[in-house]
Amino acid sequence: KQEVTQIPAALSVPEGENLVLNCSFTDSAIYNLQWFRQDPGKGLTSLLLIQSSQREQTSGRLNASLDKSSGRSTLYIAASQPGDSATYLCAVQDSGNTPLVFGKGTRLSVIA
Amino acid sequence: DAGITQSPRHKVTETGTPVTLRCHQTENHRYMYWYRQDPGHGLRLIHYSYGVKDTDKGEVSDGYSVSRSKTEDFLLTLESATSSQTSVYFCAISAPPANYGYTFGSGTRLTVV
Numbered sequence: 001k002q003e004v005t006q007i008p009a010a011l012s013v014p015e016g017e018n019l020v021l022n023c024s025f026t027d028s029a030i031y032n033l034q035w036f037r038q039d040p041g042k043g044l045t046s047l048l049l050i051q052s053s054q055r056e057q058t059s060g061r062l063n064a065s066l067d068k069s070s071g072r073s074t075l076y077i078a079a080s081q082p083g084d085s086a087t088y089l090c091a092v093q094d095s096g097n098t099p100l101v102f103g104k105g106t107r108l109s110v111i112a
Numbered sequence: 113d114a115g116i117t118q119s120p121r122h123k124v125t126e127t128g129t130p131v132t133l134r135c136h137q138t139e140n141h142r143y144m145y146w147y148r149q150d151p152g153h154g155l156r157l158i159h160y161s162y163g164v165k166d167t168d169k170g171e172v173s174d175g176y177s178v179s180r181s182k183t184e185d186f187l188l189t190l191e192s193a194t195s196s197q198t199s200v201y202f203c204a205i206s207a208p209p210a211n212y213g214y215t216f217g218s219g220t221r222l223t224v225v
Contacts, residue, residue, distance in 0.1 A: 031211070032211055032213065034213045034214065036216075042218070042219075043202065043216050043217060043218040043219050044202065044204075044216040045216075046213055046214070046215065046216075049211075049212070049213040051211050089154070089155070091155075091214075096208035096209050096211065097162065097208055099145055099157050099160050099170065100145075100157075100204075100214055101157075102147075102154050102155040102156075103154060104152070104153070104154035105154060
């Protein structure tokens with residue numbers, strides 16, 4: 001059974017810092033990995049999707065990497081801003097027909 | 113979120129009453145999912161559907177049933193609501209074999225008193 005772990009559970013950084021959020025999964029034979037953002041009381045917004053054949057994806061100040069052999073993904077946020085404050089969720093799909101399995105998220109606070 | 117809506121957005125109900133949550137999509141995606149989100153547990157899958165009238169259970173399906181009579185609608189029913197079912201419920205859609213990931217609805221906050 002696939003399990004997804006995100007460390008740390010919470011993180012507080014000053015504005016302008018570059019930061020890394022970590023995600024690990026137990027079964028390395030994945031189909032894809034997706035990073036989401038969730039603001040308090042809101043739904044999930046997809047940030048980046050990395051397919052199993054890819055090593056990384058980039059969108060603006062965000063970069064997500066995938067190392068299937070070690071069962072790890074990182075989300076790198078450059079030059080953090082207070083507007084980046086949210087919970088970041090990592091989720092893994094084992095095949096195209098199996099549901100996403102989520103980690104419990106990392107709650108990020110960027111202090112101005 | 114564009115293309116997927118959940119109703120109602122908020123609901124308060126009494127213990128023992130049946131409750132139905134609706135998820136509606138305009139994307140013609142084949143797969144639809146119901147998750148619940150609770151502090152300390154993250155998002156957990158309740159049920160999902162891989163086509164009209166085709167559904168399967170997730171890890172927390174006890175006390176819930178689902179129906180999908182047409183592509184665009186996926187209903188989640190709490191047969192007899194309990195306080196442990198107080199949660200935020202999210203619907204999602206995907207379209208395998210196209211690997212575009214999931215799109216989520218805005219959620220339904222359900223309180224059982």
